[in-house]
Amino acid sequence: MCGDPSPSKGLKKTHGTGSVPITERLFREAMSYGQVDVVKWMFDQRPDINITIESLFHETWQDGSMDWESRLAAWMVLSSHMGESKISTSLLETYPYSAEHKDNYDFDEFVHVFGDLEVSESERVAEIVFERCDIPTLEDFLKHRSKLMITDSLVQAAEKNVIANRDALMSPLEKRK
Secondary structure, three states: OOOOOOHHHHHHHOOOEEEEOOOHHHHHHHHOOOOOHHHHHHHHOOOOOOOOOHHHHHHHHHHOOOOHHHHHHHHHHHHHOOOOOOEEEHHHHOOOOOOOOOOOOOHHHHHHHHHOOOEEOHHHHHHHHHHHHHHHHHHHHHOOOOOOOOOOOHHHHOEEHHHHHHHHHHHHHHHHH
């Protein structure tokens, strides 16, 4: 019989008896899917592995090939592990960005979920958004921050923006000044 999986035909029966090695790549995959319990279980299985949740997170966070949802999922694993739920300014500063290639690596999408997350309300966060996002994202960001004052540093950040049309970008800022 062709394809017969019985041990008598030379194929080994592996379900229930073998194990898959837990590698750093598996840790990164679990992290990028937000699998908090799986990541914790994997660490329990591999106490000898020379990595930390923090180092895995930073590798995932700064990987330009990861989508924003995977970065968010990795952050959820880290925040669960650390007991810290606020997205910091320094974290946003390290989100991948290339002005030279006019690529914000879906930072716009990430900013759209700020309303569901605890994000620092510092002026620096606003500067990062003004410098890296498209106009609809900036308008949405401003709509949810009615008390945000438009300062010279925010205007300067917007002037550095290579993602959005500069003239169109300045319009919502001028309205708020």
